[in-house]
Amino acid sequence: MTELANDRLLRALLRQPVDRTPIWMMRQAGRYLPEYRATRQHAGSFLDLCKNAELACEVTMQPLRRYPMDAAILFSDILTVPDAMGLGLYFEEGEGPRFRKTVRSEADLQGLIDIKSDDHLGYVMNAVRTIRHELNGSVPLIGFSGSPWTLATYMVEGGSSKDFARVKAMAYDKPELMHQLLGLLADAVADYLAAQVRAGAQALQIFDTWGGSLSAAAYQEFSLQYMQRIVAALPEEADGRTVPVIVFTKGGGQWLETIADCGAHAVGLDWTTDIGAARSRVGDRVALQGNMDPAMLYATPQRIREEVATILQGYGNGTGHVFNLGHGITPGVNPDNVTAFVDAVHELSPQYHQ
Amino acid sequence: MTELANDRLLRALLRQPVDRTPIWMMRQAGRYLPEYRATRQHAGSFLDLCKNAELACEVTMQPLRRYPMDAAILFSDILTVPDAMGLGLYFEEGEGPRFRKTVRSEADLQGLIDIKSDDHLGYVMNAVRTIRHELNGSVPLIGFSGSPWTLATYMVEGGSSKDFARVKAMAYDKPELMHQLLGLLADAVADYLAAQVRAGAQALQIFDTWGGSLSAAAYQEFSLQYMQRIVAALPEEADGRTVPVIVFTKGGGQWLETIADCGAHAVGLDWTTDIGAARSRVGDRVALQGNMDPAMLYATPQRIREEVATILQGYGNGTGHVFNLGHGITPGVNPDNVTAFVDAVHELSPQYHQ
Numbered sequence: 001m002t003e004l005a006n007d008r009l010l011r012a013l014l015r016q017p018v019d020r021t022p023i024w025m026m027r028q029a030g031r032y033l034p035e036y037r038a039t040r041q042h043a044g045s046f047l048d049l050c051k052n053a054e055l056a057c058e059v060t061m062q063p064l065r066r067y068p069m070d071a072a073i074l075f076s077d078i079l080t081v082p083d084a085m086g087l088g089l090y091f092e093e094g095e096g097p098r099f100r101k102t103v104r105s106e107a108d109l110q111g112l113i114d115i116k117s118d119d120h121l122g123y124v125m126n127a128v129r130t131i132r133h134e135l136n137g138s139v140p141l142i143g144f145s146g147s148p149w150t151l152a153t154y155m156v157e158g159g160s161s162k163d164f165a166r167v168k169a170m171a172y173d174k175p176e177l178m179h180q181l182l183g184l185l186a187d188a189v190a191d192y193l194a195a196q197v198r199a200g201a202q203a204l205q206i207f208d209t210w211g212g213s214l215s216a217a218a219y220q221e222f223s224l225q226y227m228q229r230i231v232a233a234l235p236e237e238a239d240g241r242t243v244p245v246i247v248f249t250k251g252g253g254q255w256l257e258t259i260a261d262c263g264a265h266a267v268g269l270d271w272t273t274d275i276g277a278a279r280s281r282v283g284d285r286v287a288l289q290g291n292m293d294p295a296m297l298y299a300t301p302q303r304i305r306e307e308v309a310t311i312l313q314g315y316g317n318g319t320g321h322v323f324n325l326g327h328g329i330t331p332g333v334n335p336d337n338v339t340a341f342v343d344a345v346h347e348l349s350p351q352y353h354q
Numbered sequence: 355m356t357e358l359a360n361d362r363l364l365r366a367l368l369r370q371p372v373d374r375t376p377i378w379m380m381r382q383a384g385r386y387l388p389e390y391r392a393t394r395q396h397a398g399s400f401l402d403l404c405k406n407a408e409l410a411c412e413v414t415m416q417p418l419r420r421y422p423m424d425a426a427i428l429f430s431d432i433l434t435v436p437d438a439m440g441l442g443l444y445f446e447e448g449e450g451p452r453f454r455k456t457v458r459s460e461a462d463l464q465g466l467i468d469i470k471s472d473d474h475l476g477y478v479m480n481a482v483r484t485i486r487h488e489l490n491g492s493v494p495l496i497g498f499s500g501s502p503w504t505l506a507t508y509m510v511e512g513g514s515s516k517d518f519a520r521v522k523a524m525a526y527d528k529p530e531l532m533h534q535l536l537g538l539l540a541d542a543v544a545d546y547l548a549a550q551v552r553a554g555a556q557a558l559q560i561f562d563t564w565g566g567s568l569s570a571a572a573y574q575e576f577s578l579q580y581m582q583r584i585v586a587a588l589p590e591e592a593d594g595r596t597v598p599v600i601v602f603t604k605g606g607g608q609w610l611e612t613i614a615d616c617g618a619h620a621v622g623l624d625w626t627t628d629i630g631a632a633r634s635r636v637g638d639r640v641a642l643q644g645n646m647d648p649a650m651l652y653a654t655p656q657r658i659r660e661e662v663a664t665i666l667q668g669y670g671n672g673t674g675h676v677f678n679l680g681h682g683i684t685p686g687v688n689p690d691n692v693t694a695f696v697d698a699v700h701e702l703s704p705q706y707h708q
Contacts, residue, residue, distance in 0.1 A: 163684050168649035172657050215647050215680075216628040217664075254607045254627060273608060274570040293569050298519045299526035307526075310571075326569075330517050 006139045009071045010203060013244035013266045013287050015320040021349035022070035023342055027328030028063040029075045033335055035062050046091045050076050053126040060131045067342045071139050076124055078146030078207050081188050082155045084120040085112040096160040103155045109181055115188055117195035125199040132200030143201030145192050147208035148185035149223035164213050171222050186226040190233035197238050205246040212251015219255060224262055231263040246289055250327060260286045271326030276314035289322040297333040301340030308344035317352050360493045363425045364557060367598035367620045367641050369674040375703035376424035377696055381682030382417040383429045387689055389416050400445045404430050407480040414485045421696045425493050430478055432500030432561050435542050436509045438474040439466040450514040457509045463535055469542055471549035479553040486554030497555030499546050501562035502539035503577035518567050525576050540580040544587035551592050559600040566605015573609060578616055585617040600643055604681060614639045625680030630668035643676040651687040655694030662698035671706050
């Protein structure tokens with residue numbers, strides 16, 4: 001393995017000193033980039049793109065050619081695990097993900113394929129290896145998965161949902177069945193993330209996109225508990241270096257203190273949480289990642305720069321901050337505004353690390 | 355005016371002693387009721403229903419005939435004010451509200467009709483008077499409006515939005531224009547709510563459905579500030595009784611302390627906030643309204659009852675709590691489950707008011 005030329009991300013996630021605040025963007029390999037749209041068109045479906053290691057590598061590298069990001073993130077989907085379990089993931093254009101089969105009963109649950117990630121999700125591991133080779137030690141590669149609760153919402157509802165009526169009815173009325181499903185998913189996700197680390201991932205993020213749809217008590221019971229179980233099961237090191245884990249619950253700002261205790265090295269913040277207040281609340285237990293409103297990228301470069309300055313000042317002096325958006329970048333953003341965003345973090349953050 | 359037979363809601367909102375916790379439901383006159391669907395079909399469009407005082411009164415009364423609710427809420431839409439300003443509100447079946455015209459420039463803003471609610475929204479005042487007469491002093495009538503920020507999101511975007519790209523770009527890049535629009539809306543909403551009080555509304559709720567899409571700082575600047583201005587401008591009394599005002603920001607759980615200082619008598623909570631923790635945070639400054647997950651109504655009556663018990667216990671002893679859902683009831687709910695919900699509040703709450 002080559003040495004890592006830029007290890008700011010790994011150091012900041014472990015709260016070790018850095019020269020400036022590292023930055024990457026959720027969904028940085030995505031539709032706002034014309035070169036992504038071209039590759040995507042060439043590949044066929046979104047899933048075809050995920051399953052082709054060369055093309056997945058290509059789109060992973062695209063944002064790094066434009067912007068001096070401090071990390072690459074595996075190009076894949078959060079729903080690969082339930083797809084491998086036999087649910088049949090597909091995407092309707094403009095509709096979001098759908099499953100051909102759903103999980104709503106004990107029998108449905110028994111019908112799920114017992115997966116081993118190295119075998120059933122080999123295409124993801126191929127992509128990780130290909131990207132890691134292509135990165136050639138420039139920046140670290142982040143692997144990821146959806147959280148058990150987030151995966152369960154799609155598996156029970158059969159796709160995206162507005163009110164989560166089915167999955168919540170299951171959680172409220174058949175908690176044993178729900179816990180059985182979540183336990184099974186937690187084990188599968190832990191295996192999946194460990195396989196990504198063996199294949200070359202150097203940091204991990206668990207995307208809990210729908211944890212914020214739950215009440216405080218239900219979040220603890222149905223989402224956080226299982227992320228905790230995953231974090232505890234993950235390998236702590238790879239190549240003699242700690243593999244930091246980031247837990248990101250969209251809408252989880254009210255529960256920061258408990259999230260910070262789940263064992264992860266870092267907590268991702270969406271843009272609704274004031275990052276200075278968040279730092280006071282979690283103290284030195286975890287690093288924080290975030291948290292500019294992705295819609296700020298529709299503003300002018302000057303306004304974007306001001307917002308970066310405000311967030312950097314909000315976090316304050318010292319390490320433990322990874323700059324990011326508070327959620328994924330959206331397709332309509334002008335790529336030049338991302339330049340302004342990344343440049344601002346580069347230029348304005350060193351003063352906080354002296 | 356007749357005496358009010360049941361004034362629990364008004365008393366609890368003012369933190370005066372009550373014999374049990376009052377309850378009403380957001381969207382209690384709605385599609386989950388077969389009799390609502392029948393009236394709606396008869397009326398024509400959703401807006402036709404809002405504009406017909408007799409039919410608006412009929413659907414307002416329907417839930418009260420089924421359930422011993424402690425309040426009626428005016429049947430109307432949150433977007434009546436921008437519609438009256440000339441934007442042309444309409445509803446695409448299954449699509450949510452749309453406007454024929456949008457507000458994206460100084461010229462668009464100048465083109466808005468300068469409305470007086472008694473004249474331009476006379477149909478709402480007719481509905482208020484008709485309902486108040488029909489209620490005949492049984493329970494109080496709640497009037498309402500959308501918050502300035504929430505109205506602005508629809509006016510700028512032209513309808514519902516996933517990421518609020520246009521309205522946020524305007525807020526971030528042209529704050530003067532946005533403040534001009536919000537100021538104009540705040541004055542119009544204050545006039546609209548005051549007119550509802552003159553017509554007979556006995557309590558008011560401001561629905562800040564999209565305040566939670568903002569960052570902490572932007573929420574304060576673009577949403578809360580204008581609700582504060584409205585609350586300050588409202589008549590304090592009608593018929594010698596205080597007219598309590600409830601501010602409900604969906605997704606505002608992180609900002610409870612500042613919301614509690616906006617001058618309103620009560621703060622509405624969505625279901626993501628623990629109501630016991632919320633009470634500790636706001637102390638005796640305001641009453642709290644909420645906050646069962648609307649999706650809990652998809653569970654069994656027994657489970658619903660358990661959740662009611664948990665929330666009542668979470669709030670604890672004494673007045674200052676109005677039971678409600680954390681957001682509007684959804685169309686797929688079985689009306690019998692609402693019976694279980696309301697009965698549980700009736701039966702389990704008196705012990706907290708001894």
